[in-house]
Amino acid sequence: MEISEKMKMKEHKKxxxxxxxxxxQAGLDNILLTIKKEIAELVDEKTSENSFCGTxxxxxxxxxxxxxxxxxxxxxxxxxxxxxxxxxxxSTASHKLLRGEEARQTKYRKKLQMKVQCGDITEEExxxxxxxxxxxxxxxxxxxxxxMDSFSLLNASRGLRKRQQVENIASLFQMxxxxxxxxxxxxxxxxxxLALASFYKxxxxxxxxxxxxxxxxxxxRARQGGLTNVRVKTFSFNIDNLEDFIAxxxxxxxxxxxxxxxxxxxxxxxDLVMEVSRLAKADCVVVPCCNGKIGKDTDDKDxxxxxxxxxxxxxxxxxxxxxxxxxxxxxxxxDENNYEAKCLIEYDRARWARENGYHVSLLRMEPVEATxxxxxxxxxxxxx
Numbered sequence: 001m002e003i004s005e006k007m008k009m010k011e012h013k014k015x016x017x018x019x020x021x022x023x024x025q026a027g028l029d030n031i032l033l034t035i036k037k038e039i040a041e042l043v044d045e046k047t048s049e050n051s052f053c054g055t056x057x058x059x060x061x062x063x064x065x066x067x068x069x070x071x072x073x074x075x076x077x078x079x080x081x082x083x084x085x086x087x088x089x090x091s092t093a094s095h096k097l098l099r100g101e102e103a104r105q106t107k108y109r110k111k112l113q114m115k116v117q118c119g120d121i122t123e124e125e126x127x128x129x130x131x132x133x134x135x136x137x138x139x140x141x142x143x144x145x146x147x148m149d150s151f152s153l154l155n156a157s158r159g160l161r162k163r164q165q166v167e168n169i170a171s172l173f174q175m176x177x178x179x180x181x182x183x184x185x186x187x188x189x190x191x192x193x194l195a196l197a198s199f200y201k202x203x204x205x206x207x208x209x210x211x212x213x214x215x216x217x218x219x220x221r222a223r224q225g226g227l228t229n230v231r232v233k234t235f236s237f238n239i240d241n242l243e244d245f246i247a248x249x250x251x252x253x254x255x256x257x258x259x260x261x262x263x264x265x266x267x268x269x270x271d272l273v274m275e276v277s278r279l280a281k282a283d284c285v286v287v288p289c290c291n292g293k294i295g296k297d298t299d300d301k302d303x304x305x306x307x308x309x310x311x312x313x314x315x316x317x318x319x320x321x322x323x324x325x326x327x328x329x330x331x332x333x334x335d336e337n338n339y340e341a342k343c344l345i346e347y348d349r350a351r352w353a354r355e356n357g358y359h360v361s362l363l364r365m366e367p368v369e370a371t372x373x374x375x376x377x378x379x380x381x382x383x384x
Contacts, residue, residue, distance in 0.1 A: 028328060028329065028341065031328065031329060032329070032341070035321070035344065036054065036055075040054075055343075056340050056343035057340065057343045059347060059362050060362045060363060060364045061362065061363055062363070062364055063168045063172065063363050063365055063376065064171060064175070066167055066174065067171075067174055073170060073199060077198045077199065078225040078226065079225075080194075080222075080225045081190070081197070081198045081222070081225040081227070082195060083153065083162035083163055083191040083192075083195065084152075084154060084159025084163055085152075085159075086154075086191075086221055087138065087150055087152060087153060088101060088150065088153050088217070089149070089150040090149075092217050092224070093216075094216075098149040101135065102137060105135055105136075108133075109130065109134070113126065131156060132156050132157045135155050136152070137149060137151060138150040138151060138152070153217075154191070161369070164369075164370035165371060166191075166195045168365040169196065170199065172285060172363075172376075176283070176378065180204065181204045181206065181253060181256070181258055182196075182204070182205050182206070182260075182261060183249075184206070184261050184263075185237070185261065185262045185265055185269075185272075185273045186264075186273075187207035187214075187215075187218065188209060188211065188218070189214045189215075189221070190207055190217075192263050193205050193207065194221055194222060194227070197222070197229055201228075201229055202229075203229060204229050204230075204253065205230050205231070206232075206249065206253075206257065207231070207232050208235045209235070210234065210235065210236040215232050218232060231253070233248075233252075237269070237272050238272070242272065242275060242276040245276060246276065246279060246280050256282065257280055257282050258282050258283065259283045259285070260273055260276065260277040260280070260282055260283070261286075262274075262284065262287065263286075263287045264287055264371070264373060265289070266293055267292075267294050268293070268294050271349070273286055274352070274379065278358075278381075283378075283379060283380050284377075284378075284379045285376065286379075287365070287371070287375065287377075288345070288373065288377075290334060291330040291331075291342065292333065292334030293334075294311060294330050295330070311327065311330075313351070314349075314352040315351075316351045317351060326348075329344055329345060342375065343375065346375040347362065349377060357382050358381055359379070359382060360380075361377070362375075363375075363378060364376060
């Protein structure tokens with residue numbers, strides 16, 4: 001009898017969870033449908049939404065390939081600045097970091113070996129996974145145990161995708177023109193813009209990040225690549241210091257920036273990049289990610305940050321849905337991998353940019369496998 005009651009409780013709990021999911025999905029569907037109807041009316045008025053075909057994804061156009069073969073582009077990029085050729089060794093990284101990487105790779109190999117022993121994967125599948133996602137210690141190819149620890153900077157899978165991401169942004173440079181000063185916000189170790197800096201040598205690239213370890217790797221890679229048009233800047237961005245960042249650039253370079261790039265700036269960091277670009281009256285390219293983090297940041301309740309915490313971002317979407325409904329959509333975009341929800345969140349950012357003096361191109365990377373977060377907003381500031 002007791003077992004039967006427990007089974008009934010479990011089944012009841014499952015039904016409750018399923019009902020909650022259905023209600024949540026119905027609410028999300030209703031939100032998306034309401035906004036689609038509004039955009040359809042804009043299409044009838046022959047506005048910039050005339051590409052809308054009933055889905056938010058139809059608003060985004062593919063980025064065209066490089067006009068010259070990609071092989072010509074990469075032939076100009078030195079190995080240390082090429083994402084799938086760069087190496088982590090004692091000339092680019094600390095001994096502590098290299099020891100940590102060796103420990104991670106050892107743990108990954110043991111994990112795969114355990115799966116082989118449990119019969120989950122074959123030995124051949126293990127080797128394929130190691131080749132694709134692992135990072136081999138290159139010292140094994142250079143002299144056994146006497147060699148120094150040395151790893152590829154990225155695994156094979158990520159290295160390929162990063163090359164594709166670089167090619168997409170390089171294509172935008174061909175479309176919209178080279179710039180004088182470009183800021184790579186949240187640059188990490190430079191996997192995007194070191195390649196661009198190698199090709200566009202008349203442009204000064206400022207790499208801004210708060211991670212000192214990543215910036216050290218970046219600086220060493222730039223030095224090995226012989227780059228002289230690179231500036232490295234340690235900075236932790238928040239809504240209160242954006243103008244300080246611009247002022248520091250003017251003091252250091254004699255001018256502000258004219259293009260900001262934010263590749264996979266998590267959550268509301270993308271909105272900070274767009275805001276600082278607006279303040280500088282600069283163009284910007286953003287490839288947002290982790291929208292589910294919006295509303296979860298520790299300082300979201302800080303009244304001083306109310307300006308950036310206005311979600312939806314645009315007046316257009318704010319007139320249609322509440323902040324709570326927006327957060328429901330943003331979390332569906334991440335937690336539930338709802339593609340239409342993701343397209344809508346980035347459309348909201350595009351509308352905000354238009355309302356703040358930008359012409360916006362809604363784009364997507366090609367191939368879309370270059371990154372799951374492949375939506376690109378290219379915002380061109382309208383000069384007075």
